[in-house]
Amino acid sequence: xxxxxxxxIAFLFAPLLYAxxxxxxxxxxxxxxxxGFRNYVNAFQDGAFWSSVVNVIRYxxxxxxxxxxxxxxxxxxLDTKYARWKPLxxxxxxxxxxxxxxxxxxxxxxxxxxxxxxxxxxxxxDPLSSAALLYSIINIATWEWAGYNMTLYSASLTGVSTxxxxxxxxxxxxxFQLAWHIKLPLLRPTILMTVILSFIGSMQLFNEPFLLSALxxxxxxxxxxxxxxxxxFNLTNLPYAATLAVLLGAITIFISACVMIAARVIGRRSxxxxxxxxxxxxxxxx
Amino acid sequence: MVFLVVVAVYFLIPVVWLLIAxxxxxxxxxxxxxxxxxxxxxxxxxxxxxxxxxxGVFARWFLNSIIYSGSVAILxxxxxxxxxxxxxxxxxxxxxxxxxxxxxxxxIPGTVATIPLFVIEQPLHLVNTYLGVILPLIASPFxxxxxxxxxxxxxxxxxxxxxxxxxxxxxxxxxxIVLPVIRPAIVTxxxxxxxxxxxxxxxxxxxxxxxxxxxxxxxVDVLLSLIATPAADQSMPIYQxxxxxxxxxxxxxxxxxxxxxxxxxTGLTQGSxxx
Numbered sequence: 001x002x003x004x005x006x007x008x009i010a011f012l013f014a015p016l017l018y019a020x021x022x023x024x025x026x027x028x029x030x031x032x033x034x035x036g037f038r039n040y041v042n043a044f045q046d047g048a049f050w051s052s053v054v055n056v057i058r059y060x061x062x063x064x065x066x067x068x069x070x071x072x073x074x075x076x077x078l079d080t081k082y083a084r085w086k087p088l089x090x091x092x093x094x095x096x097x098x099x100x101x102x103x104x105x106x107x108x109x110x111x112x113x114x115x116x117x118x119x120x121x122x123x124x125x126d127p128l129s130s131a132a133l134l135y136s137i138i139n140i141a142t143w144e145w146a147g148y149n150m151t152l153y154s155a156s157l158t159g160v161s162t163x164x165x166x167x168x169x170x171x172x173x174x175x176f177q178l179a180w181h182i183k184l185p186l187l188r189p190t191i192l193m194t195v196i197l198s199f200i201g202s203m204q205l206f207n208e209p210f211l212l213s214a215l216x217x218x219x220x221x222x223x224x225x226x227x228x229x230x231x232x233f234n235l236t237n238l239p240y241a242a243t244l245a246v247l248l249g250a251i252t253i254f255i256s257a258c259v260m261i262a263a264r265v266i267g268r269r270s271x272x273x274x275x276x277x278x279x280x281x282x283x284x285x286x
Numbered sequence: 287m288v289f290l291v292v293v294a295v296y297f298l299i300p301v302v303w304l305l306i307a308x309x310x311x312x313x314x315x316x317x318x319x320x321x322x323x324x325x326x327x328x329x330x331x332x333x334x335x336x337x338x339x340x341x342g343v344f345a346r347w348f349l350n351s352i353i354y355s356g357s358v359a360i361l362x363x364x365x366x367x368x369x370x371x372x373x374x375x376x377x378x379x380x381x382x383x384x385x386x387x388x389x390x391x392x393x394i395p396g397t398v399a400t401i402p403l404f405v406i407e408q409p410l411h412l413v414n415t416y417l418g419v420i421l422p423l424i425a426s427p428f429x430x431x432x433x434x435x436x437x438x439x440x441x442x443x444x445x446x447x448x449x450x451x452x453x454x455x456x457x458x459x460x461x462x463i464v465l466p467v468i469r470p471a472i473v474t475x476x477x478x479x480x481x482x483x484x485x486x487x488x489x490x491x492x493x494x495x496x497x498x499x500x501x502x503x504x505x506v507d508v509l510l511s512l513i514a515t516p517a518a519d520q521s522m523p524i525y526q527x528x529x530x531x532x533x534x535x536x537x538x539x540x541x542x543x544x545x546x547x548x549x550x551x552t553g554l555t556q557g558s559x560x561x
Contacts, residue, residue: 007365007425008388016394019402074293083290091547092294095301098543100485102503103532106510107300110307110529147297148554155555196393204397207487214510225397229492232401241401249398256393 016249023243032239039243048221049244053251055134056223060202063138068194071146072187075153076179090154093147101144105211108140113215128216137208145201149194156190157183192263196256203252224248301540308332308533312523332523332530339509339527346498347505348534351484353416354501358423359480363472365424370433371464375446385434388427397488404492418493419501423483429475432556436471437464474553477546484539502535 023039025032043049074093078086096104112127127136160183168178206225209218220234221227224244232241307315309332310324336344372378373385403422404413412418441464449459465472487503494500497508509528543550 005369005384007421008391008427015399015402015406018406019399022402022405070293074290077290082287084287089290089294091544092297094547094551095540095543096297098481098539099301099536100487100503100539102485102487102507103536104300106506106528106532107304110525111300111303143297143300151551152555155551200393200395204395204488206397211507211510214507214513225488228401232404232492238401238405242405245398245401249395252395252398253393 016246019242019246022239023246025239027237027239039240040247042240043243043247046244049224049227049247052221052224052227053248056203056205057255059134059138059205059223060199062134063141063202064195064198066138067142067146067198068149068191070142071149071153071194072184072191074146074150075157075187076183078150078154079157079183080175080179082175090151094151095147096144097148097151099144101207102211104140104144105208108136108143109212109215112136112212128212133209133212133216133218137205137212140208141202141205145198149198152190152194153187156187160186188267192260195263196259199256199259200252203248203255301536304529304533304536308526308530310526312526315525315529329530332526333534335523336527336530336534339522343497344505344531344534347500347502350416350499350505351501351535354419354423354490355480355483357416357420358483359476361420361424362426362429362479363475366426366429366433366475367437367465367468367472368460369430370437371441371460373430373434374438375441375443388430391427392431400489400492403489407493413493414496414499416499419490422489423479423486426479429479432475432553433468433471435556436468440471441467470549471553474549477542477550478553481539481543481550502531506531506535 024034024036026035026039027033077083078089083089099107109128126132127139164182165178168182173181204225205223206229209222210226210229212218219226220230225248228241228244228248231237231244303321306321306323309327309329311328311331314324314328373381407413407418412421445463445467446459449463454462484501485503486501487507490501490504491507494504497505500508506528509524509531512522512524513528
């Protein structure tokens, strides 16, 4: 126990506390000066930071929805009796999990590059233009993580007892109804889990835009993490970088918690509604 | 069925492209279609160029990646097994609180702690060292959580009590009874942690400033950033170097992944679905 707690405190808790502590100072001529919450006051007026936060939230929502819907469809289709070569497809879809994000960005980055790609030249479409960039990054992230989420869904589907399906099929459910009315509600906790994990990941977006900036001009404040990195190492303002890091962490945790609470409330409501409908049907049938 | 095949093609396109592109010369890369095959396979020539670049620094990056991933994987397993065992089988004050703190810490975005980590490692002289990258990655809340569940469900209390009655010290119980029983879970965590470290980019990017200490992703980023420089087209086939380096960096992972997929899936699903 002791080694873990020691490492846990030294390399996770201490940096977080220390980040908060450093964020209360500014550096003047190499000397730290205590300024209280002035860095935070500055951060709240820092337009570049907030526009990067808005960027990344927009990205998190768009990418999250596209990826989770795709993963769900893949998992549900692979769970029907019509699909063949299931192990092969599952393997292919999950494969990008083994590819580091850096290399995924490089591969897609080259595929996006006009001089290398006659198809894009013919279409007069430039995925690396500033208008398309966000969607190009969404494509990379979806490629990387859709199979991973599909695997989680597939695993929780195989855990379901087949009695439930047989009962539904006896009642005249077709494969689509089975997926919509039985499998999807059963997946709800796993979906919530993946939504939260994907959101936390999206808020930290860094690798893909950072790598792509070698191929196309991307603002150094495109995402909060890029902003923080540039602040720490290009402008060497570590106290302010720490301030922004603390803020980003707080925003992420706050939104994740809100999503979890909302999901719980909605879950309870829909359960109540189902119970209500069932009892009213019982009343009607008697 | 058509849908499944179309999606499979989408997932395979970048990897297939990489395979083809790495067998072309730089001139062919720019003059031929992206999926058209080259006249002659230049893969070996490209690999030779890559290993010759900057006194073979690529081989060094490869070795570094193995050092980081290997030691993080082994130490994570050991530390997580000890902590998981304690959380699963010992009664001590604050056990529940500690467990929930560990669970909650899985919610904190990892990169948020990275810049402060850099600040804390500076006075400890850990910046720009192997240890500076390895130590922070060993404290894995996921690993502890995963092994706690496994040890609680799989290691029988009777066995531990019998060992205690026989007078076995705690250390012997851990090494001789707990570890062998949970071997399947250890293998799984070993793989997940190895992949996680191999894929990590942000942490080594922030903590290392010496090229000879870089793991593959950070090293290849250095190569990639040369593309924008004027030297790229004339003196060095930089596109070919980046492409070949990417292929050689992901190939071992893909092969290992295909071989060990079952264990990896068990770990990921047990760890996250049960949450």
